[in-house]
Amino acid sequence: MPESRSSTALPPDDVILDSSKGRILVIDDETDIRESLDALLSLEGYTVELASSAQQGLSRLEHSAYDLVLLDLMLGDRSGLDVITEIRERDTETPVFLITAYGSVEVAVQALKAGATDYFSKPWNNDKLLLEIARMIQASRLARENQQLKRAFRQRFDFPNIIGKSERMIKVLDTVAQVAPTRSTILITGETGTGKEVIAKAIHANSTRAEQPFVAVNSGSLTTELLESTLFGHAKGAFTGAITARKGYFETANRGTIFFDEVGTISIETQTKLLRVIQEKEFMPLGSNDVVRVDVRILAATNENLKKLVEEGRFREDLYYRLNVIPIHLPPLRDRKEDIPALVEHFFNLYSRENDKFLGPNGRSLLRFDPEALQVLMDHPWPGNVRELENVVERAVVLATSPAVGADVLPDSLLQAGGLKIRRDDSGSLSPDASLYEIVADFERQTIISALDQCHWSQTEAAQRLGIPLSTLNQKIKRLSIDVKKRGG
Helix, strand or coil: CCCCHHHCCCCCCCCCCCCCCCEEEEEEHHHHHHHHHHHHHHHHHCCCEEEECHHHHHHHHCCCCCCCCECHHHHHHHEEHHHHHHHHHHCCCCEEEEEECCHHHHHHHHHHHHHCCEEEECCCHHHHHHHHHHHHHHHHHHHHHHHHHHHHHHHHCCHCCCCCHHHHHHHHHHHHHHCCCCCEEEEECCCCCCCCCHHHHHHEEEEECCCCCCCEEHHCCCHHHHHHHHHHCCCCCCCCCCCEEEEHHHCCCCCCCEEEEEEHCCHHHHHHHHHHHHHHHHHHCECCCCCCCCCCEEEEEECCCHHHHHCCCCCCCHHHHHHHHHEECCCHHHCCHHHHHHHHHHHHHHHHHHHCCCCCCCCCCEECCCCCHHHHHHHCCCCCCHHHHHHHHHHHHHHHCCCCEEEHHHHHHHHHCCCCCECCCCCCCECCCCCCHHHHHHHHHHHHHHHHHHHCCCHHHHHHHHHCCHHHHHHHHCCCCCHHHHCCC
């Protein structure tokens, strides 16, 4: 979830720090000291703001973001130690540099306990002071960038950003919310394209390991030898080409999460070694006798029936039960079609921004499928699931010439896969509970058939009679399952 201003030093997304070397707030009640620091820091390229009291300094911190705070120990209205404590209640990250004329060990300990990053004694050496300030600001900015990257990861894979309001997806997300904070091993199952890795990343992002690495392993793309080297690392000379030692994914993911996609493709030999890591939390790199201990949470995913693989002797039964502690099954898109409109909107926003096309002033996409095109999407069985839908929407963004996106931008395979199902009763009439789309489609179908019949089934002439482009007529013929060959032949 997005972090609040009160719990972090990171500025809000709309706060942009100056393009100088850094913004520094100087809080000191002595005019000479403030002016001296202002001159020294400004000449170095820093943007400097001055505060003559604790109250003024805290007020500036309330409304602005800084790279560093220089704070005097003895202020007229407050103790610098009290000010540090109050700063830290609002901001845990911005470096606070205490300047004091009382350079004792006791003062240093008190300052550091209160939350100061470091302290400097008066009078100070300008070169040393500038060197320390530069170091602090650099470290702070690196930490901020790291936090922003982690925040972006969490936001991308947080539950609100997993699209799905259907009953089946709500159940999935409820389970994810329950298991994410635990240490349990989880097996995610589902057809290709259902979003198994997205769920795995959401589990990690909402776990106690969120600040640690998330390492994804595509098990099906690697040979046995390469997979083992990738997982466990290897010593120098372990095999031909191993000219240097290398850490494996398990060691890289230590204290974090490792995700095995297509876990059913792993060889029996590698399964045995994986089982040992799960049980013993240790392994030996290839070609080494050194034992490496790790603390790694394991998530796995498969589109295969692992229980069937166990019965066939292709997957270890003990490993299966180790992985299947908490199973999560992702439903195919055809079983949650009520999520399609929301998914479409999500992908329109994503790819409109990526391609800088049809963006509104709020940064959201102006693109919308017209009713006919949307119905095609609702009727399609989606064998490729969400990934297939994403590809279709991306194509639509690229090909769209206006905010109203018609069926003509949809791939032929989609239009030819089925066509609109118009429900009829035993007499051949429209079903009494037919939808508006079915009623309109049936009228359109009869109109097109009539035009084709009058034109001796010439599509070119029929398109002219109907006043529509030939390409549009062809799309509607496919969409409405009109058998032109049979009728025209």
